Amino acid sequence: MTDWTAGYTADIGYTYGYYGELNPLRARLALAYAGLACPTFENACELGFGQGVSITMHAAAGTVRWFGTDFNPSQAGFAQQLAGQCGVQVDLSDAAFDEFAQRADLPQFDYIGLHGIWSWISHENRAVLVDFLRRRLKVGGVLYISYNTMPGWAAFAPMRHLMNRHAATMSPAGWGSTGKVEQAIDFAEKLLATDPAYVKANPAVPGRLQGIKGLNRQYLAHEYFNRDWHPMHFADVAELLHGAKLQFACSASYLDLIPALNLSPSQQAFLGELNDHGLRESVRDFMVNQQFRRDFWVKGARQLTMLDRAEALRGQRLVLVKRREDVAPSVTGPAGKADLTPAIYSPVLDALADHTPRDIGNLIDTLGPQGLVPLVVTEALMLLCGMGVVAPANDDATVQALRPRTVALNAELCRRGRSSSDIGMLASPLTGGGIPVQRFSQLFLLALQDGANAPGDMARYAWKILDAQGQRLNVEGAVLATPEQNLAQLERHAQAFMEKELPLLRSLYVA
Template sequence: MTGLAHEYDNEIVYTHGYCDELNPLRARLPLLHAGFDYPVIRNACELGFGFGVSANIHAAGSDVHWYGVDADPRHSAFAQQLADDAQTPAHLFPGRFAEFCRRDDLPDFEFIGLHGVWSWIPDEDRATIAGFINRKLKPGGVLYISYNTQPGWAAMMPVRELMHGHFMASRSHHTGGNAPDERHATERIKAAVAFAQKVMAARPGYAHVNPSVIERVNRLCEENPRYLSHEYFAHNWYPASFLQVAQALEPAGVTYLASADYRDHVDSINLLDAQRDLLADIDDLTLSETTRDLCINRSFRRDYWIKQPRALEPNERLAALRAHRLILPVPEWAVSLKIRGALGETTLPEAVYRPVLQAMADARVTTLGAIEREVSKAGITLEQVIEAVKLLIAAGPVLNAQDEQQIQVAQSSARRLNTVICERAYDSDALQFLASPVSGSGVAVPHVAQLFLLAAMRGFKEPRQWAEFAQSALSGTQANDGAANMPAPLTPDHELVEKAVRFAEVFVPALKMLLIGEVD
């Protein structure tokens, strides 16, 4: 996120979200598949880290030294406190982009990432970031950038202006000219959304020619006000086209590589035949991506760019791809073969995907080469394996995996961070991800599951004991002796006991494979 000091005067803090695309390891497969060398990542940087959930998880879950900046003091204070409590190797600074990018104590980076913030900052900050990338991203280094884009946002732009105008007009009424607080800001956001819904109910001509707008406006009331605050009510809001972003990044000296959303790599789930034929005849990359966005009506882009890439020889490329490591931490039979692309939900072919999943089902880290050897007897090629793996990673059940040395190095730091997050779960449900030293990424572990894991960390052995512990935590009951964070025994409800049993049967095996927690 940017900050209060550059007209990004957002009165509400952002969500405690996690972004997997900010994990540098995720860029490795697209990079190798495109025929380029993947750099050894020693130093990485996140610009606009929000509450620092991704930065802390990636620093704790790998051997990478992470740096970052966020100008909202509420965000940076939380992020740094989390890093301090967990002794996470992350250097997270408060301040504006212009200040951070002028620092002379930063290393050069093999990876720079910014998630969403490009859409919420002024032009001068975008120019500052482009200059920073040009100076500090090493040759061969990767840039991850995501942003709101057209044409998917085009229809909502007048509605956003409508709501933003209502929001700003109500500011003085709520504050009397004083700085507004978060409660009042939330009320004004809800009022602005209600006003937009009222306008839509009046059947304006704009909604008649853009009928999808009505449904989108009606869904806004289901969204977290913290998300709405930053997505619709920030002072700067800029849904850029790919062409505009490419032009803005020209001074950075980077070249577009591929989408960070692995689903985009498979045309069959996103494009009609006529659209694929159309794109095949477009030689210019920028024009091709802009046309593709029109074909699928894209509203959000997640992109990898690369600086001065080193092309691999064909044999180098194949060797590197076959050495790429993966893990399937859930039972093969439990994996759904449905995925949603731009064309809607698609059922993936059993004849290819089941053999690939079965080749990964030995509860260990494997490689693309090992999968290829196993499934070749069914006539499945390496390219088919790569496509299948990409979609299985996009869908969630398969994860990229680090080298053994990286896994060993990251175990202690990941354990510290996960312990701190689970301890915080006793009082808060804000953080919903834990760090895996196997994947170097965040893994979704819901609040109640974190409480079960915390109970196991404290020596409770049985699912019913975990449920009792969680019941006490959720009810806010403390032990009779007043010991901090030691819940008094409570009889858990049947549903909570069932959740604890499911946690033991489903979550615990997966967490063990990912080296998360210490559950016997």
């Protein structure tokens, strides 16, 4: 009998994560900043969409028509149900990559996303993906790809190998993946307790293992315990993607685009001496000890003139997606901690503080009289985007056209929030993607829809749902035992929600 899993963990589903890098609006901004032409996105495809949270949100909150596949029928079924219940038009399949690639009814794609797939599949499946990209990605089209990379995995890769071997050979028959994960972690801790020379040569490994212990077991099963697991050097990925005529464009992580946050002056000077783009990226990975890359690639990258780049950036629309007072005063990158200089960031944030979307060009013109030159304003905005404080935004007409779809999707996600905290995101037609909204806040939104407008009423609404399932709140490690204690805590949450979170969610058209 053929093993349809191809060695991939399939006895438990993947986590219900949302990955904003797949949002086409992010690609437009990143490519403009990199000085590259970006196509109009009409048809997009996500290969290996997991539970489908990202693809469904992007289909609901954006103008792009989405297609996708995930070989796990349970995950594909959940994604189809989520999309279907809220009327989102998205083509979702449970076909394996080779089967999906042979479909004759697929369009040519402007955008293809591969999140968390490349490193965890066989060489044969990677060849299928490269062929799919060669045949199905339009000239000028964009690929988003993420993958484990070297040298960041060099030290821990042997430990992952031993943990995986333990799971394959030592776990009791019939144990599921989560049980194998627990046993493998316990085995790894006992191994390190013997003080092996490997740890002396790689002193960061014990800390890495401790970090792993705190992670979601579903995530660990998929991250560490598949048959295939291949961290790759950038140059090796580039060689494979060259077969699909793809060229590296830029990082999909906005913070990576700020040199001073990632590299020392001497490192920047050293990189500047390297003419080969591939070598430069590989050397940069060594400088920051890169473990996971998120990149945009283009089939036929076209460099913009300085004027065209400036105009492309000026037309990018941005919105503040956090409260002004919640913005952290600093950010940390591989090169260390960087403070947000008040003379620069205060005027920029003040200009966006009302959560009204503004074009970069408008912000440049507004802030120019305050002594901020275009280069400084643009870099500050990119850093704020990288911090998750500011996000690309759709135009007003698009937002209004999309609202019925995001309202329906958010209603379904909040309904699911009654029994689960798996999906802590809701869709914004303004940002074209997901906004963090945790379970209690989802319950409070349901309460508002049901006419409960005061914090006390909202708390009682939420408590009725939680109590029916035997659930209690946990405050600083202590479980609240009585209904009165739980209600009082929920009312405090509801008061904070009404004062702080709800106005923001309304400005982003989430509520």
